[in-house]
Amino acid sequence: MHNDKFISKSEIGIFIFALVLPFIFDFSPYIQGLLIFVMLWVVLGTSWNLLAGYTGQVSFGHAAFFGIGAYAAGVPFFLFKVSPWWGLLFGGITAVILGYLLGIVVFRLRGPYFALGTLAAAEILRIAFGQEEWLTNGHNGILYITTWVSKYPYYFIILAIAAGTILTVKVVMRRREGYYFLSIREDEDAASAIGINASKYKNISMGLSSFWAGMAGAFYFIYMGFIDPETVFALHNISIISILVGIIGGVGTIWGPAIGAIIMVLLQETFRSAFFGFAPQWVSGMHAFVFGLLVIFVILYLPGGVVGDWDLIKKKLHLKRKSEMKK
């Protein structure tokens, strides 16, 4: 873990590629939108992965941070016409505060109870934000005319947030905090016996994780121009998606969630468009079904995810090619 270079050449290459991508190709607004969604899911998955994959605290309620970040941009605008762009400042911080408060409750719980506790907390927020109309405009949501028509500026913003999230994980995992996160994940009792204050470091992990999820939420409002509680606090479309992105790409790996996000967005769009019009129309409703199947497959056969079990995948493919060559 500590012998490889901090940032490899290929990682710089990937970043530069993502940066110049819009200048090379003339993408349609549809593709531009997809790129933005990939990045959004990269942020969510990577932030979930820091808390769950590296620290072992499997959150089922990441929508709480995403949603509170979105409303940190939305509420000041709704009440006082404050520009939603301030959300990029408030979103992350608000989410960290929420994370700290939540931590007081949920970090008393271990394993599956922690998962249920976070899930319940996010659901309570979803219901509450739907009810408190004076603050949030309830289920009518908050609407705002977005600043730019072009999607490109938004792409660069979310790319920066995604880079920030991944860089955070990379930096943290080389420091004392990272070693402590892993120790807590592997065995909390053994961790405390070597002097690790488990609850302090779980809070740090939660803080970093919720910050970036909150930033993603704030960005979502700025970019979409509309939020309501059912969208930004959604159990399936936010909390569960964060988990799926992490599991499919690879829990506890730096690039896993990014790969997972790309795979899932590609898959979703392939099905939504009914294989770009080549398949019958009914296929278009099946993307969530395919996600479910994919999760089942990955948990059964690739428990480390695409990145974590990459060697296994290579070996399988290699063996197959070999046996084909013999024929």
Added chain:
Amino acid sequence: MSILSLKNVTKNFGGLTAVNNVSFDVEEGEILGLIGPNGSGKTTIFNLINHFFPVSSGDIIFKGNNITHKKTHEIAMLGIGRTFQVVKPLKRLSVADNIMAAAFSRESTFEGAKRVTREVLEFTHLDHVAHQKAGGLPIAGRKRLEIAKALATRPTLLLLDETAAGLNPAELDEAIDIIRAIRSDLGITIIIVEHIMKVIMNISDRIHAIAYGTTITEGSPAEVAANPTVIEAYLGSDYH
């Protein structure tokens, strides 16, 4: 001066008294053996010292501080390291990274932790497996990794819980050498729980014997070995 004192320590689990009014002192620089039959409360005493469980009554004093109600990680930072009878390696991390995690307790920089890790790896003869995954080590290696992790926290008192169990004779000798060196080279005080009499009688300066959670005797290895109550506790009263 005694580095650690247990004063009338009692632990009840529901209706069961696992440790009953146990008191002993550990002198700085000595190796104290803690013996007793299975289930007599040895591991529980360790779990009370580093506060995996709270005591029901009594006090634990370490270097003049009352640590009875301190948290586990605080006790580790005060200088009490321990190993586990059922080893607890961080399975998916390499041996070196296991030690790194522990070394960060005293070293704030990456380089500092790495230096401590190198020293500890060498001291515990684990340098040749430094980059293997800890979960894949054979039992002897995992037992030594337990010691290595504890040493990396720079303890002044080390609690060793059956670090010799399951080892073959050659590995046993190596383990004894390492434990002796911990005291002589590093100047660390040791409390050791061990079933293998060859180890405990050879290593300990003094022995504290318990049965059913209660102290039965304390003295030099020779005295304790000759004590009829100890023999009875170990072998049953029919032995005479």
Added chain:
Amino acid sequence: MEMFLQSLISGLLVGGLYAIIGLGMSLIMGVLKIINLAHGQLMMVAMYVSWSAWNYLGIDPYLSVVLSVPFTFYLAKFLSKYLLNPLIEKDSILPENQVLMTVGIGMVLVELARFLFTSDYRSVQTSYTGQAWDLGGVSISIPLLIAFIVSLLLTAGLFYLLMKTDLGRSIRATAQDRLAASLMGVSAEKITVLTYGIGSALIAAAGTFFLPIFYLYPDVGPEFTAKAFVITILGGLGSTVGAITGGIVLALAETFGATYLSSGYRDAYGLVIFLLVLVFLPGGLKSLTKV
């Protein structure tokens, strides 16, 4: 006063139904040591089986229980045998991988239902559908009362199964100590599969008896999964009596909360109580009875 009585009675009746959902979950949690996030989804499957039998074949929902329960039982056995059991030996970074698997299973079931039956709200119309007993201002819905009685019978049946039969003893032994049970000749693997089946059959029965009362749509599954784990944690893990009290407490909290506080928060009351219990009363309500 009438409003109070009405809330109390509907709360108690719904609570009986919730108890069945909780019982199934509690049984599965006790033996498999996992939180089954596909619980309500399996109930939804049973509801669609009964709805189809009524819609296409004209079979009364109360009769179609002979279809929905075996169907769900075998489906659940299949799922646990081929998808959950193989994970026990697999080494994965997150110990929660069985729980995550139930998330995947739940997604597949919901989307399959959406594909086959669309997202439309469904309900069955029978002669007894809207009927109620009027007791001086307080009305008792007949289908709700029937469902309540059935749930009492099911609870009694489960109690008998667990306490008096060999199978029940094996299940309890496995729940207490999987290794010890398997050393004594109980096939823990078989018991696990069977328990998942029985727990699911219980909610299948509950689902079918819910059908004349509640609307049916694919996402009804996740809603009831949430209720199921709230009930189980409220009552205390692996406790039969706990599941019943948990069910009743949740139903009462929902109806009284909706009547006297705010109906918009109806679904939140249970969750708040749930968090409070998780943190302050980790053993559930059952830990209050023995001090």
